[in-house]
Amino acid sequence: MATVKLIEYGAASAEVRAVFDDIMATRKTDRVNNFWKALANHPPTLRRTWESVKEVMAPGALDPLTKELVYLAVSASNGCDYCIASHTASARKQGMTNEMLGELLAVVGMANETNRLADGYQVEIDEAFRGTG
Amino acid sequence: MATVKLIEYGAASAEVRAVFDDIMATRKTDRVNNFWKALANHPPTLRRTWESVKEVMAPGALDPLTKELVYLAVSASNGCDYCIASHTASARKQGMTNEMLGELLAVVGMANETNRLADGYQVEIDEAFRGTG
Amino acid sequence: MATVKLIEYGAASAEVRAVFDDIMATRKTDRVNNFWKALANHPPTLRRTWESVKEVMAPGALDPLTKELVYLAVSASNGCDYCIASHTASARKQGMTNEMLGELLAVVGMANETNRLADGYQVEIDEAFRGTG
Amino acid sequence: MATVKLIEYGAASAEVRAVFDDIMATRKTDRVNNFWKALANHPPTLRRTWESVKEVMAPGALDPLTKELVYLAVSASNGCDYCIASHTASARKQGMTNEMLGELLAVVGMANETNRLADGYQVEIDEAFRGTG
């Protein structure tokens, strides 16, 4: 249960409603997720976070499905239940199949395993990897 | 500096050399990374890890570049220096541009931010996200 | 559901009761949280953890509200549900308003985002930051 | 060593220079940290991140020193070397003493310890902590 009240549209200030309206228009839905209703307790964070997510997730050099897969991968790796649930749903909307989810989590699991092996042995970075910038 | 000796090809057992040979053949290179030279201290882990990585990173429902991007995203999120360096290099080999890297890390950063906001407010999962299986 | 029985006051040993008594006296309450009832399964950990928390959270160069905010920030960043719930409650008791919670979590989110960006690009530390000790 | 080139002012585009100028003006310094020089490889991330940090870290219900302490606490908890170094320096500028740093890290350490104890025993949240919103 959230540690703040979820702010519903009907009870929201004009400032919050404007963000909710933009979320629903951008996502072509008539529903606002609990995440945004919680953030509405602090309107500057609601606005800034929505604008940032909107900008970051827009199509660019990476397509929207790839971005959703990466978002889900990070959320799974961090063990954020809310974000895993919401971004699994978003990724499915963007076309993620069960097969793709299976491969995605396999990579996430593998990366977590080898991250700890590399750290655990304190492996020094190969010269060949340095200065790739 | 690694907490174990890095096992060079010349000093490796036949079992280790067989894995090193397969790594170089699969990756079409004549170099074995320090990571594998460290794992060679425990041959069963070397063999199992290599076979797992090889299987998981092979083309499937997700293409190799997408898999490398996800691997790098998780490694950046976990702060594993070695893995960030090595998978930035691998992703570039698979075609990652600076523009793609910029967008990738923007998604990683955003996911980490919203993961903590969702956890911090203890937002309950929307009914709409449940049972998406 | 806890993986151990919660030890209630009535069923507790004298050693455990003494810690429970000190918790209630120090916090001016007649309730002991589930956290301490779980730790009571291992009395040395109960005693040591309580004494440490009591010492660390006492007023000093930082005031108790600031300490609670930091405790909550770390718990939110780590995604520990129990600790987020209990330290949100403690911070409110110390005077944290919704506005302060909003700003706190905004900083926590931002720090998590930039932590991953700095790690993701493997940014080297500026000379100016070194040797600040 | 960074996985991208650090963009120096002299080599930066007008868009990047505008952000660098605002950073230096806001912070009353003639130096831009390596973090921003790395982000300059992806100007939209540079601009968005700087604007977000500027907004989030401005004085509000929490004062600037408290915000820096929280930023440092999260960075220490995440083990981000760059961010620990840079935010230790920023916090000192805002007035953090060695005594305050000592107390801050003591709270960070304690929170990490009890987060794992609460998770490790899977302690259920007390009714008294629910619905504090």
Next chain:
Amino acid sequence: MATVKLIEYGAASAEVRAVFDDIMATRKTDRVNNFWKALANHPPTLRRTWESVKEVMAPGALDPLTKELVYLAVSASNGCDYCIASHTASARKQGMTNEMLGELLAVVGMANETNRLADGYQVEIDEAFRGTG
């Protein structure tokens, strides 16, 4: 609630059943945990993960109880609820007492505390610890 359907034995393919059979035979039980039923949505991950776990957890230079304690310690440190619940049960089967669990979590808590203190102060590694390989 899982984001995929749990695959029950009766509804499983021959490939999945073969893994389920091996799990039940190896563990001398007639029950397959939800974890494996979820992984069954991606049979290559089911097979590879089971074979890896089976190999890694077999008796070797470390005995099975020590391995279960380490598995539980990492799961508690990562805050993975499912894994904490399942590996607490497995460790108890291998002989873990409440006293041992108490000491184990005390070490996990302490390690998390000192990890953050060492990172928080950016302590440089002693010469004496280098090159222990």
Next chain:
Amino acid sequence: MATVKLIEYGAASAEVRAVFDDIMATRKTDRVNNFWKALANHPPTLRRTWESVKEVMAPGALDPLTKELVYLAVSASNGCDYCIASHTASARKQGMTNEMLGELLAVVGMANETNRLADGYQVEIDEAFRGTG
């Protein structure tokens, strides 16, 4: 490079020297690690942390080697370079062989992999694992 001065024995207060003396006596060595020299900047944290570590790592239901292995496992999983280096050295002193280290890190890697798979699929906890307390 540490963000505080390392306090050497010669420059230490009587309070700090007393802790340093106890560390050297308990560990039968004439050297104090950098970690303690950094903590010496905040004597209450130095004293409390040392007393806690001393108590937690003493022989009990778990032997000292098992405790060191768990400490190293958590440190590797958290990616704390200092702690990995120092606890690899301590574990070797307690008798850890390369073979044991290999098996230990294999379990750490595997636990990290399956933790993320269980979280990533949001697997619900089996009834059989509940109420094991």
